[in-house]
Amino acid sequence: MSAAPAADAASLLxxxxxxxGRMPVTLRAFIGLxxxxxxxxxxxxxxxxxxxxxxxxxxxxxxxxxxxxRLETEAGCRDVKESDPHRLQDATQSLLxxxxxxxxxxxxxDQVFQALQPGIDQALYPADAPRRVVVVLYGQGIAxxxxxxxxxxxxxxxxVPLRLESATGSEPFLRALFASGSPGRLSPSFGxxxxxxxxxxxxxxxxxxxxxxxxxxxGLSHARLRSYREALARSLYKKVLEGVSGPQELAAYVxxxxxxxxxxxxxxSDPVVRAFVRDVLLGGNGALLVNNTxxxxxxxxxxxxxxxxxxxxxxxxxxxxxxxxxxxxxxxPRPTDQVPIVEDPFGSFVxxxxxxxxxxxxxxxxxxxxxxxxxxxxxxxxxxxxxxRPHPTEAADDLPAATLSExxxxxxxxxxxxxxxxxxxxxxxxxx
Amino acid sequence: xxxxxxxxxxxxxxxxxxxDAVLPxxxxxxxxxxxxxxxxxxxxxxxxxxxxxxxxxxxxxxxLVNDLVPMGLFFPETRYDGLTGHFNATGALVTGCLQNVxxxxxxxxxxxxxxxCFRKERRLPPEAAWVVASNKSFGLLGxxxxxxxxxxxxxxxxxxxxxxxxxxxxxVATSDGPGVxxxxxxxxxxxxxxxxxYEGFGWxxxxxxxxxxxxVRATLAKSLLDYFNDPLVPTSGDELTYFMTMEIMSxxxxxxxxxxxWDIDVAHFGAYSLYLEAIRRTDRLVHGLWQHAQSxxxxxxxxxxxxxxxxxxxxxxxxxxxxxxxxxxxxxRRVWLLAVGAGVPRGLVSPRPIRTLDVAPTVARILxxxxxxxxxxxxxxxxx
Numbered sequence: 080m081s082a083a084p085a086a087d088a089a090s091l092l093x094x095x096x097x098x099x100g101r102m103p104v105t106l107r108a109f110i111g112l113x114x115x116x117x118x119x120x121x122x123x124x125x126x127x128x129x130x131x132x133x134x135x136x137x138x139x140x141x142x143x144x145x146x147x148x149r150l151e152t153e154a155g156c157r158d159v160k161e162s163d164p165h166r167l168q169d170a171t172q173s174l175l176x177x178x179x180x181x182x183x184x185x186x187x188x189d190q191v192f193q194a195l196q197p198g199i200d201q202a203l204y205p206a207d208a209p210r211r212v213v214v215v216l217y218g219q220g221i222a223x224x225x226x227x228x229x230x231x232x233x234x235x236x237x238x239v240p241l242r243l244e245s246a247t248g249s250e251p252f253l254r255a256l257f258a259s260g261s262p263g264r265l266s267p268s269f270g271x272x273x274x275x276x277x278x279x280x281x282x283x284x285x286x287x288x289x290x291x292x293x294x295x296x297x298g299l300s301h302a303r304l305r306s307y308r309e310a311l312a313r314s315l316y317k318k319v320l321e322g323v324s325g326p327q328e329l330a331a332y333v334x335x336x337x338x339x340x341x342x343x344x345x346x347x348s349d350p351v352v353r354a355f356v357r358d359v360l361l362g363g364n365g366a367l368l369v370n371n372t373x374x375x376x377x378x379x380x381x382x383x384x385x386x387x388x389x390x391x392x393x394x395x396x397x398x399x400x401x402x403x404x405x406x407x408x409x410x411x412p413r414p415t416d417q418v419p420i421v422e423d424p425f426g427s428f429v430x431x432x433x434x435x436x437x438x439x440x441x442x443x444x445x446x447x448x449x450x451x452x453x454x455x456x457x458x459x460x461x462x463x464x465x466x467x468r469p470h471p472t473e474a475a476d477d478l479p480a481a482t483l484s485e486x487x488x489x490x491x492x493x494x495x496x497x498x499x500x501x502x503x504x505x506x507x508x509x510x511x
Numbered sequence: 512x513x514x515x516x517x518x519x520x521x522x523x524x525x526x527x528x529x530x531d532a533v534l535p536x537x538x539x540x541x542x543x544x545x546x547x548x549x550x551x552x553x554x555x556x557x558x559x560x561x562x563x564x565x566x567x568x569x570x571x572x573x574x575l576v577n578d579l580v581p582m583g584l585f586f587p588e589t590r591y592d593g594l595t596g597h598f599n600a601t602g603a604l605v606t607g608c609l610q611n612v613x614x615x616x617x618x619x620x621x622x623x624x625x626x627x628c629f630r631k632e633r634r635l636p637p638e639a640a641w642v643v644a645s646n647k648s649f650g651l652l653g654x655x656x657x658x659x660x661x662x663x664x665x666x667x668x669x670x671x672x673x674x675x676x677x678x679x680x681x682x683v684a685t686s687d688g689p690g691v692x693x694x695x696x697x698x699x700x701x702x703x704x705x706x707x708x709y710e711g712f713g714w715x716x717x718x719x720x721x722x723x724x725x726x727v728r729a730t731l732a733k734s735l736l737d738y739f740n741d742p743l744v745p746t747s748g749d750e751l752t753y754f755m756t757m758e759i760m761s762x763x764x765x766x767x768x769x770x771x772x773w774d775i776d777v778a779h780f781g782a783y784s785l786y787l788e789a790i791r792r793t794d795r796l797v798h799g800l801w802q803h804a805q806s807x808x809x810x811x812x813x814x815x816x817x818x819x820x821x822x823x824x825x826x827x828x829x830x831x832x833x834x835x836x837x838x839x840x841x842x843x844r845r846v847w848l849l850a851v852g853a854g855v856p857r858g859l860v861s862p863r864p865i866r867t868l869d870v871a872p873t874v875a876r877i878l879x880x881x882x883x884x885x886x887x888x889x890x891x892x893x894x895x
């Protein structure tokens with residue numbers, strides 16, 4: 080199996096034309112829909128679709144697919160004559176649902192993917208694939224409870240005391256963490272390409288620091304995307320008020336929406352990143368409204384889709400919800416609203432504890448990150464961090480306190496980035 | 512609290528407008544002859560075992576753990592196997608059969624509900640069975656779409672927030688008398704205060720074919736507007752539902768009542784603290800309802816309360832954890848059920864696996880009417 084993605088979706092489908100004809104019709108619809116997304120795919124997604132099709136087309140896959148085919152025959156899916164993948168999927172899913180076969184079909188599909196996934200993972204993410212780093216930051220202002228900090232991960236991570244010196248506020252903390260070994264030269268991307276260095280944050284302090292320097296990262300800031308978020312919310316709310324028949328109609332409307340983040344809102348703006356941002360904001364789950372949900376959901380999606388070698392996820396303080404706010408995911412801000420915006424630092428801590436855990440959990444689900452990733456959890460102004468690395472060495476004693484420069488060197492070392500001229504030494508227990 | 516004060520002032524004005532209306536005398540359901548009463552409360556919106564009855568969840572439900580479980584029968588192994596949407600899951604509770612209708616409530620259940628069976632068999636008036644729902648798409652939950660069933664024998668369904676908005680609009684709608692412009696401006700402000708996209712897209716109000724009686728509506732509307740003058744002005748949909756339920760109990764004493772709480776579904780925002788806060792609020796409101804039942808003679812010592820989540824939410828390893836309930840994993844399926852009150856053994860925990868589908872036949876046994884054969888079975892541990 081090749082790990083190189085096809086040149087384009089059309090040639091990929093042409094290459095596997097015969098195999099697609101033999102494939103269960105529901106899988107064919109799925110492949111067709113995925114192929115349509117090709118222009119908005121990141122490179123790892125293209126590579127995955129290529130590898131998946133190769134797997135499905137291989138003779139060894141045929142027996143795995145028999146169960147799905149049997150169910151499709153029982154439901155009448157194989158009699159559906161439809162070339163458009165959207166209509167094909169709607170028709171076959173509707174038949175399966177009507178016959179009560181959906182749970183069994185899901186089970187069969189799960190079985191197919193469980194069987195194929197190890198081979199695909201092996202091809203795409205060999206043992207010698209590049210190592211990765213995920214940095215999760217709690218921004219200043221979150222009401223940190225030291226006794227509960229990183230509670231869900233403490234049992235598997237290693238506590239590292241930090242010597243902050245004067246870097247207690249957000250900006251000096253971030254400057255020290257991302258100083259890259261060269262005084263005054265910030266490099267939150269550690270010399271990686273934008274595709275491989277992602278920064279997702281609730282506010283925009285880190286973005287502002289990137290603007291100063293030469294860092295080339297893909298950056299998503301909930302704060303900087305404010306006007307875009309509001310424009311999206313207004314469009315959706317207008318549509319909802321006009322009347323929509325159901326989620327499918329709204330989803331179709333969303334697909335056609337021609338809105339893009341304004342110039343300068345993203346650190347690195349290309350069509351794929353812009354489509355990604357839109358998908359994240361419109362994917363529900365509160366990302367449009369709640370800054371930390373945006374950080375978590377963007378991070379999870381970036382880990383899954385773009386698979387950057389470095390991800391920095393920086394949470395912030397969430398605003399309090401207004402009375403009677405239930406699920407106003409797509410509501411428009413009210414011009415007459417008299418509720419002042421009040422921050423919720425205590426609730427934010429509870430939120431980010433759960434959300435940062437989800438970032439780690441989702442990274443570990445992916446073969447791209449599992450066993451290859453150094454995770455660092457830091458809270459601005461807090462003189463300790465939690466580190467998780469694969470194959471940790473025996474933790475005999477407490478570690479000596481490290482400076483943020485040493486943390487920075489540890490990140491650079493793990494990524495294989497060139498150290499700066501006056502770089503600090505990496506933390507020995509985490510390096511290597 | 513500028514918003515609350517402002518809203519309270521505005522609503523006080525609306526209450527004054529309504530005061531001119533001739534309020535009906537207290538209405539009593541013609542079902543007083545029914546001795547026993549059943550209240551089913553959905554600890555609703557989708558809640559996980561781990562955030563409630565697992566030891567780490569106990570701090571979120573102090574009233575259930577300390578006050579209600581010791582006086583009732585608890586089923587920790589309760590399961591829901593259907594579609595993990597609110598309407599279908601609650602539909603399963605009230606029919607005893609898994610439902611597969613529109614997830615946003617535009618279709619009624621496909622098998623008879625407890626409300627229809629109860630009213631039809633006992634020839635009871637509409638005020639005998641009520642659904643009070645925070646989820647505003649639950650308008651069609653009171654009756655099935657079967658021929659010979661449905662509206663004529665369905666429950667009264669009241670969606671408190673929607674109801675309040677209607678009351679406000681109606682109060683200022685008359686074109687008679689002076690100050691029409693002021694009243695319109697007042698209505699606009701009030702609606703703006705309350706109608707801030709509540710539940711947002713997807714959750715529409717689906718009207719049933721039958722309306723709540725005019726007098727009952729007027730009484731409840733007045734109560735609701737008055738409630739906003741209370742210093743403990745509600746700040747969530749479930750608090751309105753709680754208040755409305757207490758009013759219905761006090762004024763109409765229906766023998767069968769389903770209360771749907773739903774604030775917990777705020778979890779979709781992705782803020783874990785808000786989700787936990789909603790669980791704690793629901794715990795407090797459930798306990799408050801039980802205390803209220805003990806203070807109303809029509810309910811005291813003759814009421815069985817059943818508290819049950821309609822479904823769970825995704826476990827952490829699935830999907831995006833607490834935020835959703837779409838993975839269909841074990842965490843979405845595993846819930847719990849607590850029964851308290853008349854006919855319920857005290858302080859027992861039954862390890863027997865049960866299903867949420869068992870609620871409807873259990874209610875039928877409590878109230879002594881027949882349900883068509885369905886998938887659920889009455890809980891034999893209760894003394895009927």
